Amino acid sequence: MHTKFGSVVARADRGTFRAKYTYRGEIITKTFKDRLSAEAWLSGERSRVEASEAGIQQWTSPTERKRQEEAVKRRRTLFCDYVIKEFAPTWLEYAADGSKLAAGSQRKHREYLNHLSHAFFWKYPLSGITQEDISRWLADLENFGGATPRKKTFQLLKAVYAKAVAEGAVPKSPVTMKAPAVPKSRQAQIPPATADELQTIYAAMPTTTRIAVWLGSILDLRIGEVVSLQVQDWNPKTQTLRVCHSADENGGLKATKTATSNTTQPVPPQLGKLLEEACNGKQPTDFIVTCADGTHITPNRLRDHFNEAKCKAGRPDLHFHTLRATSITAAVAAGASLKDTMTWGRHADAQTSIERYQRASGTERMREIATGIESTLMPHEPTVEELEAEIAETEKRLASLKSQLAAIIHQNR
Known part of the structure; x- marks a missing residue:
């Protein structure tokens, strides 16, 4: 009983x-x-x-029993189910800061998710995938379609397990190795444009689009941001330019590439005068950079103008995006720190700023320093060639100054 x-x-x-x-x-x-x-x-x-x-x-207590039951349930959860049901819904639509992803970024995320779904362990238990499995998968990725998709898909896998560990779905992540390296792109190796080259490109472009050269090289703007600038974004009182839009696939307005891209840039005096001229007589919602007839210009059309002008400057290798590297290089030469570069470059990824900064302050800067030290410490008798080159450069500079002086005198008459 x-x-x-x-x-x-x-x-x-x-x-x-x-x-x-x-x-x-x-x-x-x-x-x-x-x-x-x-x-x-x-x-x-x-x-x-x-x-x-x-x-x-x-x-065991009911609480402990429930904990054990959930652990068993987690062990039975398939990797594919966790990714699709728990991870993907948010990751496919939102950035890490909670902002809505642009259509292009969403498309890329779907591409990387599709790549991951072809992994041999896609239907393995979430807790059953080992470091050896990941290493084997990475070896298979050598035949993957491009270095960047390979790295991004790996980073997706790592993010999945970071979430799983944080939620207690697995005790630890099997993704412990470094991400596959991405070789520097050819575009990233293109030398920045020089001041003379920029001036030549500016002069060779149509009057309604030529200011884009300085918006890219001085204010570090992307081509989509340049064509989306409206008159109301320019504030002549504060001498600032608001960057809050980019161009979508059809040339319409959309949000900037990242939240950090949305900013207000200070505008130096000479560029301020050009902006004032470009905005003169226009309505607040009119665009600053336009086609010759005043209609909205698309990134591709502006790129055509730039590509034609760059050849006249003897720089067929330049891309409009190279102007951003030109801006960073000039900033570093002017004494910008790494922190300054990160702010000015408006990069969502700090690594991008670090790479740009290191490049701008790298070999050429070291060469300048070495030459400066040499001229200070080592006696040097200039050669005929060096003197002739310096005279030619001085005469060229003098001619430029005389031309500027004549233009100012003519305007003041």
């Missing part, structure tokens, strides 16, 4: 029934909506206690 085990107490104020018993100094309770369910639970708990006392089965 069983002795009394626990109790069921009606809680009239809440309309519930609380089952309660004490075992090994631990008070165990659970609340139910009806007495019958409470008594049934209490009966089951008594059987567990009796089995424990008889040495048949070790007793």
Whole structure:
């Protein structure tokens, strides 16, 4: 005959029934909506206690049992199910800072997710994938379609397991190795444009688009941001330019590439005068850079103008995007720190700024320093060639100054 085990107490104020018993100094309770369910639970708990006392089965608390059940359930969760149900819905639409991803970024995310879905461990248990599996998969990725997709897909896998570890779905991540290296792109190796080259390109472009050269090389703007600038973005009182839009695939307005790209840039005096001229006579919503007839220009059309002019400067290798590297290089030469570069470059990824800074302050800067040290410490008799080159450069500079002076005198008459 069983002795009394626990109790069921009606809680009239809440309309519930609380089952309660004490075992090994631990008070165990659970609340139910009806007495019958409470008594049934209490009966089951008594059987567990009796089995424990008889040495048949070790007793664990309901809380611990639930934890063990969830652990078993997690072990049964397939990697593909966790990715699709728990990770992908947010990752496909939102950035790390919670902002909505642009259409192009969403498309890239879907591409990387599709690549990951072809991994041989796609339908393995989430907790069953090992470091060896990841290493084998990485070896297979050598035949993958491009270095950047390979690295991005690896980073996606790493992010999946970071979330899984944070949520307790797995005890630790098997993704412990470094991401596959991405060789520097050919575009990243293109030398920045010089001041003379920029001036030649500016002069060779149509009057309604030529200011784009300085917007890119001085203010570090992307081509999509340049064609999206409106008159209302220019503030002549504060001499600042608001950057808050980029161009979508059809040439319309969309959000900037990243949240950090959305900013207000200070405009230096000479560029300020050009902006004032470009905005003169226009309505607030009119665009600053336009086609010859005043209509909205697309990035591709502006790129055509730039590409034609760059050849006249003897720089067919330049891309409009190279103007951003030109801006960073000039900033570093002017004394910008790495922190300054990160702010000016408006890069969402700090590594991008670091690479740009290192490039701008790298070999050529070291060469300048070495030459400066040499001229200070080592006696040097200039050669005929050096003197002729310096004279030619001085005469060229003098001619430029005379031309500028003549233009100013003519304007003031």
